[in-house]
Amino acid sequence: MAVTVRKRLLLQAGHVAPREPGFPAVGTDGEQELVSAIQSRLGKLLAADLRFDVTLCPGAIPDNWNGDLFLSLHADGSRYRQSSGFSFGFPPGCSECKRLADTFAAWYVQIPGAPNRRRDNYTTALSGYYGWRRTFAPAKLLVEHGFLTNPGERAWLLGNVQQIAQAHYEAVLHYFRLEWPESPARNRKRLKVLRSWIVKRRKAGWGWGRLKRTHNWKEWRRRGGR
Ligand SMILES: [Zn+2]
Secondary structure: OOOOOOEEEEEOOOOOOOOOOOOOOOOOOOOHHHHHHHHHHHHHHHHOOOOOEEEEEEEOOOOOOOOOEEEEEEEOOOOOOOOEEEEEEOOOHHHHHHHHHHHHHHHHOOOOOOOOOOOOOOHHHHHHHHHHEEOOOOEEEEEEEEOOOOOOHHHHHHHHHHHHHHHHHHHHHHHOOOOOOOOHHHHHHHHHHHHHHHHHHOOOOHHHHHOOOOHHHHHHHHHHOO
């Protein structure tokens, strides 16, 4: 049996209680509700995919967490109503974090009406986030999804929670270079095609050694064929 090591992910809903000791900020009006909703939907998508081991947390980060990816979900606020755009925070100099940020951006901007991207780490709150010190993972990312203080952007954010979660999920798959999950029905259909291909080759006198070197045999095994 093939052993698959699950990717360990920590999804944090920013500012949600219980908060990190020493970091009492409650965030922008509506931020906790928005990021909790994104966390919940993204968490479900990842939990349904057996390649991931996902943990959800509020503002307080579990001690000594280590894994493959730490994601902190936030939304921005400003006293200027016209401020807009999404942005990323990550530990300065982390190239995997930058790759993760660029991957997230590529999917995020594909949602119709998505905000524009601002500069990475445009505040010290982003580059110096406490979560960077509290977690151990090769890739860490804080997502400021857009400005809740901008009426148009606020409406877009609140109206696109499912699309945002889906975009993040697809970005995670792409970041880890994982294949698209398939429905069981589609997998069965493909197994049937591969099985008949294998049976035909056997009937034509192919030996197991030759057969097992083929891509089709390998795919058959990978998909759970026996
Ligand atoms: Zn925040």
